[in-house]
Amino acid sequence: EAAKAAAPVFLCPPPGDVLWDEYMKPLGITAPDLARNIGVLEGRVNDLLSGDTVVGVELSLRLARYFSTAADFWVHLQLEHDLERARHKLGDQIRREISPRISAK
Structure with a gap:
């Protein structure tokens, strides 16, 4: 039986994990409350918590207002998570396919 490859560990967690672990759980906030x-x-909050949706600018503004965070905090969490996943998935392929342009002096 072939061993399954370990799932990659991402340093930048999805925003839904941060929302739950750092905000909702410690403050006792339920998805319906939020x-x-x-x-x-409520489905939008549940989808965010489960990773089935992403944080766009409107949701980032709403979360920022409610939790008194910077307006771009949540959307930046999403961006960093997405970039890390893309680097993991496509980074080697892109490095093989594309050579950096050398600037003329």
């Missing part, structure tokens, strides 16, 4: 307080559907 959804009601930031004006979105």
Whole structure:
């Protein structure tokens, strides 16, 4: 039986993990509570927590207002997570296919 390859460990967790671990769980906030307080559907919060949706600028603004974070905090978490996943998935291929342009002096 072939051993399964270990899932990659990402240094930048998905925003839903940060939302749950650093904000909702310590503060005792449920998904329905958060959804009601930031004006979105409960399903959207659940999808974010499960990693089935991403943080866009509107959701970032809503979360930032509610949790008193910087306006770009949540969208930057998403960007960093996405970049890390892309580097893991495509980085070697892109380095093989594309040579850096050498600037003329």
